[in-house]
Amino acid sequence: MWNLLNQDNKNQYKLLMTNFASLSEAFAQKSSDDNVIIAPIINSKFQEVSFKKSFNATIEDIGNSSYDASVKLSDGSKYIIGIKSFGVKSGFQKIAQFKKDSQQDEWGSIIERIKKRDRKGSSDEDTRDYLELANKIALIRNKRISSSKSQLQGFDFDSEVEAVYHVLMPSGAISKSKQNDEPYIMVGETAYSSIDINSLKIIGPTSPNMLQNFQFTDGQHLYQYNSADSQLLMSFKGHTGNGTSNEDIGIEKWPVNYVEDPFKLFANLNSEATNALSDHVVQSVTFMIKIERRSGFNAWYGAPKNKLTVESVKYRQVVEQAKKCKKLPSDWLSIFKKVALEDFKSNNDKILREQLRDYLINCLAPNSELFEYTTTALWRNYKTPYEVYIPIPNSKKFHDNYPDFFVENGGLLNGKTLVSSKNNRTFTIEFLPSEERMQMFINQDNGKAIQSLNSQFIFGKWVLKKVFQLKDRELLTSDTLDDLGINAITFTKYDDNRPLSMKFTYVDSHNLPKDLWK
Template structure:
């Protein structure tokens, strides 16, 4: 079902759920500052959000087996069971049979099965316990459970018959949201699995459980567990195997301040359908994150002036400053490394690679020496500012020429046929809001061909948040594809909404490069035309 749903509706649903989950820290009493809390998915809110996002009809009345129903634009219909549980959770309740279990005395079958499990026949025993195999009693009860369960499903399908067509044409499915556990990167997984009647003819009893009053069985499609104490039927959802999508969750900064000021917000319906959007991959067509620029701008070559022997004088000053403090052997290595990095030309790719290798060796030595003053002086001249970064726009000039007003009136226009932007910096500004936190910065389009999105006040504002908090990188650690894969992020999306046209909404997303979204630009957009 998930792949058939409208992409805008799915974005709407994701926004509702991740925004709710972004408040999770307010409801966690025991998590430490260093340990991420688990995202909260409220089941009632989930059902309401699902209905709102997909124009679904509530079905969880009159003891129906489903929560909502959906009519797709092509006439296809789904009855949906909505559930939420942790990604690492076990079996989940899908039905309860308190009344019928008492009325039909299901406990008698459980007791007979338990007695047979414990029965040890002896020649001198006059025990009148039926020695038949315990599986027969469990099987008899499993068949009763299946019959009741299937009857409920059939009834619910009949109630759905009025939507369109016959009940046999309506498909059934479980839709689940599965948040990550405490202490891991906050994320919500979307799952889907078959919602089908139990195949009574193929029921098999599985090995006895530690508590024989409970038992498991399978019909070859799903594995079920019945617990006699509360007459519940549970099912194994095979959580990791049913994932069809995943959403990153970012917690609201100072969530208690958010609640304190909640009364100041105007409570009106929010337009969650973007009027325009664009997305692109962070890695390049070769599957690598660009070196020296964009998210790795700090890793570029030093910008220090070469005039009037300025670099030579800086090196000399550092060596003199730490004479007698740093051992002579290490200080000589530092001097030689600085001279190679700062005084030699590194024009070819091989030369640049050699410079970075030497710089890495120097970095390791400086960190090993443990002198903070030395580290500050060395790193400040061999690297660019540690949190310097910008958000690169792929094929930027083409994008701006085709969308000159995306970031604001005429922001994407150029001087003649040049690569220079036409408007001055102060007229190329806009508000950039990060989803789902709602944090905002004032940003502008900059550099040749308008290739970068940068924060106005200080590039470090953007860099500290994205590099340290989003990508969780250490200082001077480059962003790599491996890290993106670990975090489940490989792309960004910018969106605009009618009610706030002056704001550009930014979010990190995951793009399946084999099935890129319709709003994709850059190299990944060509995939649609290659298959």
């Protein structure tokens, strides 16, 4: 990717990063050895922002995300990027964390089995257990990567998205006696691949006394899993992790010249703010994704909108066809009538209805005429289970406070009813990072839903199958969101004629964003 980026943009990025590093002596602890030149310092947050500004990238803020940024080049190619910084002599680097997954799936019990055997992790049983755990890690890791690519791909599922690690590696401390040495930053790049599950090979524990930490490879990269903090690490020494140095992935080297007196520079900086790097953000709001069994992103799972009656065409088609079938269970038709005609009011009643509905269709051949009639009668959308809407939490209060957030007067309410016409509640959303756009509108009681205007199933299929990595007719759950490191959505308004943007994100309960709406 690096060689394809615009050279002027690369020069700007280089200038930002080397200028920051030139101030390293202001941030470093005083060395006890005056004969040592300290190592350049890179601030990871500054690196991300500089990358964004220089390459017009989208920086992601998703917990456990498989990537940090995305860029679209002038030739139309798209990249998701893991942005890293570490010393040229550093070892394995953290690339993912699976804390909730490891707890929910009791990964620790696998490690305990290995410890209990006391075979130093070298027995066939130990290898099988390590392989089982490596498979679990790989499955979740790959889902996250696939979801990340899909958000950049947008609705065109066939467009290619490449993935790379972009790395800045500062040199170590240097002895002043070595006259030809100077501080530098090495630019590195290597493939950001899904884990090849079919090629997994266990290397073994990191040491006989640390059986909870083990290494494995898929032939593409060398990985290490640390059980205590549920972290996946990767070696950057060579493109497969088996090289001799991190500099094996180096593609460019930047010399760093330290400012003689960085404190004097800070003392004389102009205190007036500049608009040169303005992001044009006017307002943003972050909604937590609330999981509902039959609404929101699971709206497709609900019952048909129009209740069946004995006179309904759909009802009569099922009954007439069922009477012709000789192989149905004796109670099939009576259960169908119960599901179709009775009221199921409480949540437990509705769950029973869903269980009976599943029983009915599981009795039928998938390609039969009766299967077609039954699924059409009892499901909201069985063939295309992609009907979704984006829920606005505490929507009435939100619209009362911000009636113009999505569109002018779009959130005005009279009681529970939206005042403005559908046309006046319609607005354009730009999905990040793909930058694809779609017409959406505010809908339902209290304006609780954001729905796509003309392409509901296109939007729903993308969100459910690609972003959330669900199979057809699989419910979205909090466990799924935990796997992907997604739990919120951020909407942002701008003052430079851009449409409202939307991106999936992650909210850390210990570090809540200022724009979080409750």
